[in-house]
Each structure stands twice: as structure tokens, then as C-alpha cells.
Amino acid sequence: MAESKPNNGNTDWQKTWRQDPAAVADLVDAMTVEREGEAQQRHQQLLAKLRREVVEQPTIYLGTGTCGLGAGAGKTLQAVRDYLEQRNIDAQIVEVGCIGLCAVEPILDVQLPDRPRVSFKQVTEDRVAGLLDAVLQAGTVPSEMTLGQFRSEIAEAWADVPYLDEHPFFAPQTRWVLANCGVMDPTRIDEYMAHGGYAALAKALTQMTREEVCDMVESSGLRGRGGGGFPTGKKWKFALNTEADQKYLICNADEGDPGAFMDRAVIEGDPHRLVEGLAISAYAIGASKCYVYIRAEYPLAIRRLEDAIAQAEAAGLLGVDILGSGVELKVMIKQGAGAFVCGEETALIHSVEGRRGMPRPRPPFPAIKGLFDKPTIINNVETMANIPGIVANGSEWFSGVGTQTSKGTKVFALSGKVVRTGLVEVAMGTPLREVVFAIGGGIPDAKAYKAVQIGGPSGGCIPAQHLDIEIDYESLKTVGAMMGSGGLVVMDEATCMVDVAKFFMDFIQRESCGKCIPCREGTRRMLEILERITRGRKKEDGDGALERFKGVMYLERLADVIKDTSLCGLGQTAPNPVLSTLRWFRDEYEAHIYERRCPAHVCPELLTYTVDQELCKGCTLCAKTCPGGAILGAPKSPHTIDMDKCVGCGTCLNVCRFEAIAVD
Amino acid sequence: MVSNVKLQEVNAVLEDYPTAGRDALIPILQQVQKRQGYLSPQAVIRIGEHLNLAPSKVYGVATFYNQFRFSAPGQCHIQVCRGTACHVKGSAGVLETIQRLLKIEPGQTTRDGRFSLEVVACIGACGLAPLICCEENFHAQVSPAKAEKIIKQYQKKVTTDG
Missing domain, CATH: 3.40.30.10 (Glutaredoxin)
Known part of the structure; x- marks a missing residue:
């Protein structure tokens, strides 16, 4: 089996090919030929063993x-x-x-x-x-x-x-996409098949027409899991109904959203589910070539996927004449080179073509004219990983879970200030409170919940008063957030929301491709305004204070202009982190602007450190470690901090053994 | 002499793409960087010749993406994750500590060529935030104090190696 591996020479890879070739052949054969009598018994024993x-x-x-x-x-x-x-x-x-x-x-x-x-x-x-x-x-x-x-x-x-399954982390979850992750050996195609894998592909190829597959996915109500939420089946039909000599399928695994890692986990833990999803999707739209655009920062995921593709090809589940149906599919891996904007469909296409990853105006939509000017469908990893389940169990099974407008499950990457960080999959419509407090176990160190940031740099924050919101595409929009790819970053009272907004603006302005002016210049100006808000008075010169107030007045108007006039989704959603924090945490902005202090004690230049004269023992430790040389005082007598020299790094606070340093 | 050896490496990569079109540009750049650690001007010109592209076009693509670097990395390449989860858990302080210890900015290499520092958007292990990666080893839940310890450890190691 290992001999059929195209990229040989690397012995590490071959070690991961542990399956029994005869078993794989038998499993593939059993997909189309009914087993009877003794042969069936042997087959059942094989399945149980695998x-x-x-x-x-x-x-x-x-x-x-x-x-x-x-x-x-x-x-x-x-x-x-x-x-x-x-x-x-x-x-x-x-x-x-x-x-x-x-x-x-x-x-x-x-x-x-x-x-x-x-x-x-x-x-x-x-x-x-x-x-x-x-x-x-x-x-x-x-x-x-x-x-x-x-x-x-x-x-x-x-x-x-x-x-x-009764553990508080697992009990509230509905694990469909993640069903095999962490349970089964991801390097063995025979184990995946024994768990029912590739049966959906066989069903689609032997019993269904392309239209039927598209219809089934459309009526299941599956929507794009990459962030947009466009109905997948509808998108497929555009490509299916466009006449062309060549069509392409692209799987977007370029998980650029900081704080999201579900695509990596799915590919590392269950790569064959993705490969099966790709094969069914490609069949449905009539594509014979498929690219997986995956982040170069995920070396293990790339290796697992390469192995899975090679195994599927060797087993006759990819390549020419899949399962004797005459259908052909070649899957190729393209490594992304690190550009957040490549999550945008047209930018991604340019990147695959070897150009700068810049978006272009739509229409024409990629489903009509995409990669190399051919009809192209781009779907996210999680969307594709849902396809085998839908085809195997039917559209009613899928649409039986979820809310009115959002069906099925959604995988979230739960991280930040939460006890049980990890990857969770819940039914659409699960209350946010359940995800953070029941599954996530709440906030560590007895601190108070402040907000959840959802949807990454395009999303928004959800404050405590909306914790009971039932998560789906529409409900999140009502509170100024969006589904995005599913990063859920929990923040506690020690997180400064102005700092979070600044963090996202810094990210966005660096990742803006520079093609359209509102996004290129506007996000930069927004970042500058936020930087002025968090800058200390002593670093302001001339009319710095005036500029600070002027900026604040323009912030919301500027955000609206960027939203309305940017070319692509990146720019149109770029102001969201600022608008959402302004909407729910205006008081924090005001404390920064008017009172010049940071309530969460995060923005270093707005902090004032003082030494409690009663508690200070004069051990000189703080004076020795202060990088600015701002702490004065003789040994064994209380010290003082020279505010003009203080850089606000907080080192003294961390080293003091007598809790004599106070911060405000 | 040195540049000859390097160009041969580039040529070896290009041999795998004999009749390639523009869509092979990014994979070629990735392969060359993987072998040489960075993209030298000579490599960019050679790749341009092979694909029938002006060096400016090759640079245009290469500079667009975060992955490509144009100066040699240090013996120990340090990546600091600045994803959202890492930020919320204090990666700014970690980055600052490393910058102070090594006296370099992100994207730079120390003068002695021992260390280079890079900021990455997200490593994708947010459950273990804040995260840094030295010589492809992940270090989880790094505080500024722990970062200092890790850097000192590598400083010792790189010295003894060299």
C-alpha cells in the first residue's frame, strides 16, 4: 500500500500507513456488493475489530x-x-x-x-x-x-x-462533525470506513444524480460555516447550472481568524471526513478538480490530509472512475502563505492563481466565473465536513436540529478566560450561557464575566445582559456580532475593551490588502484614534489633547463610511469590533477619554502606581527591578515612585512581596 | 561561491516545476524559503526568469504574504502568537519581555545571527494561550517570567552549540 504513495522517500509517512490492504479492499468492495451468509459474518467481525x-x-x-x-x-x-x-x-x-x-x-x-x-x-x-x-x-x-x-x-x-458523555464538558454537546475526533485513529482509512465512512459517497455516486445531491443539501438548510452563512445547496446550484468544460471546487482551510482552530482540529483528528465531503461536493457541482487551500502554519494538518488523500486514491475513492461510476476527482493541496484577506472568495482565487490575494468586485460571482475563469465553488472545512452526514442520514435528520433559520450544529473554539478551553460542537440555538458556563465551566479565579468576543476581527462582543441569547446566524446580528468561523474568546473583568478594540484594529489595518481606500486608510485612522485614547498625557505634545477629542467625535462616522464603501467583506466588517465595544462598553471608553484611566488596569500609559507608605518595608526590590529607574528611597524606609519617569510596566507590582504597590 | 551554492538550491526546486505557469509561483517561493530560510534577491530573480515574470512581480506577490521573509532567520527562530486568546491572556507582555531580552523588533534577527523574532497571527492552539514557538517546539501558557526562562535556556543552548 505504501508503494502507491506518490511522495515517497520519507519513511515517517509510511509508518503512519498501518492499515491492512486486504481489509481496505474488502470494505470498498462491500460498498457496492451485498455481503451474504458467512462472508457477512466475517465482514461484521472485521468491522467490530476496526x-x-x-x-x-x-x-x-x-x-x-x-x-x-x-x-x-x-x-x-x-x-x-x-x-x-x-x-x-x-x-x-x-x-x-x-x-x-x-x-x-x-x-x-x-x-x-x-x-x-x-x-x-x-x-x-x-x-x-x-x-x-x-x-x-x-x-x-x-x-x-x-x-x-x-x-x-x-x-x-x-x-x-x-x-x-455525562462529563459537563461533553453532555450538552451535539457532536456530529467532531464525532470521530480524538476517538479514532485519523491515519487509517479502514477505521473511518468501519465507522460508516465513505458510505455517503457511495450512496451519492450510485443512487443519486447531481441535482438530487444539491436538492438534498439545500433542503437540509445547511449554511456556510466560514462566516457568511449563505445556503450551501443554493450556491452549488449556481455552479451546477453553469455550462463549462471545467469546474473547480475549493475548500477553504485557511483559518486566518485569530482565536479559531476548528478546521485544524477536524483535519488533524478526522481528515477522511473532509475528503469524503470534498468528493461528494465535487460530484454535486460537477467538478473534477479540487484544491484545498490550507494554512502553512498547520504542518501536522497538512500531513494528515496528504496521507488521507493518498489513501483514498489508493482505495479507489478518489481519482479516475470512483467506485466504477465514471466520476473523476483530483484533490490537490495549496498551502496558504498567510493573509487574512484570503478568506474572501475572490482574494483566495487570486492567491491560488499565484497573484497577490486581493479581492475583486462581484458579480460575476465565483460560482459563474471563478478560478481560471471557470465556475468555482468555495466552501469552508466545517461546511464540507457536514456533507457526509447529510447525504447518509437525509436532510430531515439535519434540519431536525437547530433553529428556524439555522440548522444543524456549529463548532466553536472556546478560549480566553474560561476554565475548560477547547473545541465544542453544539446544536444551533444553544444559549450562549450554556456554552460559557456549563460546557466551559465559567470564569477562572472567581472573576466576573465581562463579554464574549465572537466572530473574530469581523465580529463583536456579547455582554452579560445578552448571555441568554440563543446562538444562530440571525440572533447574533441583533446584538451587533456575527457567527464568523466560530472563535469564542471569553473575557473577564481584567480585560480592557478599548484595548481589545485596538488589538483588532491593529490586526485589520495590517491585514488590509490596500486595494480600496476606505479600508486601507480608514482602518489606519481608526487605529490611530484608539491609540490616542490609550496614550498617557505625558506622551502628548502640542495639540495632542485636541486631536484626541476630535478623533473620538469622528470615530463612529468614520466607522460608518468604512462599512458602507469598502470593496469586500473584510473592510465592510472591519469597524465591527469598535462599534460593538462602543455600543456595550461606552463607559469604559469614557473613563479612558475623560478620566484618563483604564478601569481594567490594562492600558499601561493610563495607570498610576503608588507605594503605600504604611506597607512598604523598604526592601529595595522594586527599585532594583524598575526598568525606568523611577523608584526612589533609602533601604528600610518607604519608597516613592517618580511619576515622570514611570513607564507603567507594572514590574514593581509583580515583584513586591508586601502588596505595598497600588495601581489605579 | 556561497551564492552559487544557493542558486543551485533554487534550481533544484525549479526542476520540480519544469513547465509551470504563474499558479506555481507561491509553492515555488515556499519551497525555496523552506530550504534557504528566506528569499534572497538572487533567488527572486532566478524564479522570475523561470516563470517569465519580472522580479518586481515576484516581489509584489512575496511581500503581500506574511509567510515570506527577506533576511536570514537566526539559529533559533522564535514565534510569538498574537491571536485573540493569547492577547486576552497577556501575550503583549510576553512579546515585550522577549524584545527587551533580545533587543530586537519582530521581523528582525540579532546581530550575531543567533535569534530571530516573528509575530504570528494565530498558531491555532488557543486553549493553551499564551503560546510561543521556539525552533518548532511549542511552549504553552507562557508568562513574561516563563518567557525569560525559556529565552535564557535557548541562549545557553545556542551558545554551547555554536
Whole structure:
């Protein structure tokens, strides 16, 4: 099997090709030929084995996605290998993707023969030996490290061990797109097929016409998950109904939105779901060539996807004459070179063509005239990953979940000031409060919730009074936010909203492609206004204060002009972070502008540090560490801060052991 | 002599794209940067010749994207994530600490060629914010104090290596 890999020479890759070629051939054959009698029994046994319903030897699963590796899963893996070798234990190690609970990584699961699989949290290298001693040798489950056990119909459940699907992080979720992430070996096509994979592709190719697939997706109510929310089936029909000798499908995996990582997790944890989605989508619109435009910063995701494509080609599920239907599809990977604006369809097309990634006016829409002037459909990873489920289970199954206008589920990347950071998938219409407080576990360190930033640089903030909002495309717009790609960054009382707005404007003005003036110049001016608001008085010269007030007066008008006159979605939504923070946190702006202070104690130039003369013991530690040399005082007598020299870095606050430094 | 060796590397990349059109430009630039660490003027001119593009056009594309750099990276390349989650958890302080320790701005390389610093938009591991990446090793939940420790560690390591 490994010989058919086009890019050989790299032995690492071939190690990941562990499947049994005969099993793959049998699984593919079973898609079109009904199994009977003894052959069917053998087939069922094969499926059960691949699904690991029961295992013959102890099996250790370790989440080694990028986030797991960041938490130290690489060292854990080595420790597990060493442990098994030293004690001569015959066990299998399976590297899986990210199950989504990033906060307690590295996550390691153990499955013993005839027992269900159990998940353990925070298994760093030093805890491996203790854990494996308990589970493999003594046959016990240490409760303090347990996340939960998987449900199994065959194996004998562990007594007194909670079920993983009852864990507060997992219980409220509806995991469709993420179903296999962190559960199954992402490098094996046979495991994916044993979990029902590629059955939807076979169904579409053998039983449905292109129109029927488009109809099914349209009536399911699936809308683009990349941010726009345009009905996917409708978009496909534009391309399907356009006559052309060549059509293209592009999958947008250029997750440029800071704070979103669902595409990476899906590709790392379940790449075959995406490949199957691509194959069905390409069939539906009549495309024979497909590009996956993926961020170069995701090396592991790229490797997993390359492997998955090669495996699918070798199994006859991609390439020429897929499953004997005469349908052809070639999937190619294009690495993005880092430009946020390439999330815009026409900019992305220019980038694939080898040009500067700048948008162009629409119409003509890409579905009519796109890549190399041919009809082109661009869909996001999550949209594509939803397709196999819809085709396999029907449009009613999909539209049965969600709200009036938004169907199905949505994956969110939950991060920031929240206890359980990670990747969550909930039904559309789930209240935001449930996502942040039930799934996310609320705000750490007993701090108060301030806002959730949703939709990245194009989105907005949702304050506490709207926490009960039911998340869907329309409801978010009513509070000045948008779905975006699904980044949910939680902010607590120690976050300054003016600083957040400044952060996004800084990002947007750097990423503005420069083609149209409102976006290029306007976002720059907005950033300058915000910078003036957060600049200290002593750095202002001449008419600095006047400019500051003038800027504030123009801020909202400027935002409106940028929104109304920009060429593409990037510019049209660029002022949103400012407008939304202005709408909900005007008092914070006013404190910055009129009182010249930062209520959250974030903007360094607006902070005043003072030494409490009673508490100061004169230990001189602050004076020694102050980078500006602003702290004066003799040893063993109370110190003072020279405000003219203070740079507001806060070092003194951090080093003081007597809590004698006050900040306002 | 040095530039000859470098041009051969560029030629080796171009051999994989014998009849390529413009759509191969970005992959070629990526391959060349992967081998050489950056895009030298000679490399840009050679790529332009191969694809029948003026060097200005090649530069036009290369400078548009954040990935491409035009000066050699240090022995230890440090990436600081400045995504939203990292920002909320204090990556600005981390970046400032590293800048102070190495005395360079993002996009620059230290004079001795040991360190280079880069700001990236999002590494995509927001659950572990703030994040920095040194020599392709991820360091999670980095505070300014932890950043100082990490940099000192690499300073020692790079010195002993060199």
C-alpha cells in the first residue's frame, strides 16, 4: 500500500500507513456488493475489530494533535513507549486527534481487553508510570485522574467510573462533525470506513444524480460555516447550472481568524471526513478538480490530509472512475502563505492563481466565473465536513436540529478566560450561557464575566445582559456580532475593551490588502484614534489633547463610511469590533477619554502606581527591578515612585512581596 | 561561491516545476524559503526568469504574504502568537519581555545571527494561550517570567552549540 504513495522517500509517512490492504479492499468492495451468509459474518467481525469494540491486547490512545503536543503529549508518548518496553508489556499505542478538551491535555485513554475505554486527564510524562501501574498492572482506575469511560454494549463497564458523555464538558454537546475526533485513529482509512465512512459517497455516486445531491443539501438548510452563512445547496446550484468544460471546487482551510482552530482540529483528528465531503461536493457541482487551500502554519494538518488523500486514491475513492461510476476527482493541496484577506472568495482565487490575494468586485460571482475563469465553488472545512452526514442520514435528520433559520450544529473554539478551553460542537440555538458556563465551566479565579468576543476581527462582543441569547446566524446580528468561523474568546473583568478594540484594529489595518481606500486608510485612522485614547498625557505634545477629542467625535462616522464603501467583506466588517465595544462598553471608553484611566488596569500609559507608605518595608526590590529607574528611597524606609519617569510596566507590582504597590 | 551554492538550491526546486505557469509561483517561493530560510534577491530573480515574470512581480506577490521573509532567520527562530486568546491572556507582555531580552523588533534577527523574532497571527492552539514557538517546539501558557526562562535556556543552548 505504501508503494502507491506518490511522495515517497520519507519513511515517517509510511509508518503512519498501518492499515491492512486486504481489509481496505474488502470494505470498498462491500460498498457496492451485498455481503451474504458467512462472508457477512466475517465482514461484521472485521468491522467490530476496526471499531475496537473489544481489543485483544491493552490499547493506549493518546491525543497528539497540535494542542496536545503543545501540552507535552510528545514527551508523554515517549514515556509510554519506555514504560512498555522496560516492563516488556505487549500493548498497542494509537495516536488520535484532539477530543476537544484542550484545558486538561495531554489526554490518555486506556482500553483493556473486555473492558471499555477510559479517559485520563493531564497525563504528563511524570504521571505515566503511576497511571499505567494502576491500570495495566493492578487493573484499577485512579479516580483523581479519570475523565470518564466510553459506553460499550459488549465490554463490562467499570464500576464507580462516570461515563465520558455525562462529563459537563461533553453532555450538552451535539457532536456530529467532531464525532470521530480524538476517538479514532485519523491515519487509517479502514477505521473511518468501519465507522460508516465513505458510505455517503457511495450512496451519492450510485443512487443519486447531481441535482438530487444539491436538492438534498439545500433542503437540509445547511449554511456556510466560514462566516457568511449563505445556503450551501443554493450556491452549488449556481455552479451546477453553469455550462463549462471545467469546474473547480475549493475548500477553504485557511483559518486566518485569530482565536479559531476548528478546521485544524477536524483535519488533524478526522481528515477522511473532509475528503469524503470534498468528493461528494465535487460530484454535486460537477467538478473534477479540487484544491484545498490550507494554512502553512498547520504542518501536522497538512500531513494528515496528504496521507488521507493518498489513501483514498489508493482505495479507489478518489481519482479516475470512483467506485466504477465514471466520476473523476483530483484533490490537490495549496498551502496558504498567510493573509487574512484570503478568506474572501475572490482574494483566495487570486492567491491560488499565484497573484497577490486581493479581492475583486462581484458579480460575476465565483460560482459563474471563478478560478481560471471557470465556475468555482468555495466552501469552508466545517461546511464540507457536514456533507457526509447529510447525504447518509437525509436532510430531515439535519434540519431536525437547530433553529428556524439555522440548522444543524456549529463548532466553536472556546478560549480566553474560561476554565475548560477547547473545541465544542453544539446544536444551533444553544444559549450562549450554556456554552460559557456549563460546557466551559465559567470564569477562572472567581472573576466576573465581562463579554464574549465572537466572530473574530469581523465580529463583536456579547455582554452579560445578552448571555441568554440563543446562538444562530440571525440572533447574533441583533446584538451587533456575527457567527464568523466560530472563535469564542471569553473575557473577564481584567480585560480592557478599548484595548481589545485596538488589538483588532491593529490586526485589520495590517491585514488590509490596500486595494480600496476606505479600508486601507480608514482602518489606519481608526487605529490611530484608539491609540490616542490609550496614550498617557505625558506622551502628548502640542495639540495632542485636541486631536484626541476630535478623533473620538469622528470615530463612529468614520466607522460608518468604512462599512458602507469598502470593496469586500473584510473592510465592510472591519469597524465591527469598535462599534460593538462602543455600543456595550461606552463607559469604559469614557473613563479612558475623560478620566484618563483604564478601569481594567490594562492600558499601561493610563495607570498610576503608588507605594503605600504604611506597607512598604523598604526592601529595595522594586527599585532594583524598575526598568525606568523611577523608584526612589533609602533601604528600610518607604519608597516613592517618580511619576515622570514611570513607564507603567507594572514590574514593581509583580515583584513586591508586601502588596505595598497600588495601581489605579 | 556561497551564492552559487544557493542558486543551485533554487534550481533544484525549479526542476520540480519544469513547465509551470504563474499558479506555481507561491509553492515555488515556499519551497525555496523552506530550504534557504528566506528569499534572497538572487533567488527572486532566478524564479522570475523561470516563470517569465519580472522580479518586481515576484516581489509584489512575496511581500503581500506574511509567510515570506527577506533576511536570514537566526539559529533559533522564535514565534510569538498574537491571536485573540493569547492577547486576552497577556501575550503583549510576553512579546515585550522577549524584545527587551533580545533587543530586537519582530521581523528582525540579532546581530550575531543567533535569534530571530516573528509575530504570528494565530498558531491555532488557543486553549493553551499564551503560546510561543521556539525552533518548532511549542511552549504553552507562557508568562513574561516563563518567557525569560525559556529565552535564557535557548541562549545557553545556542551558545554551547555554536
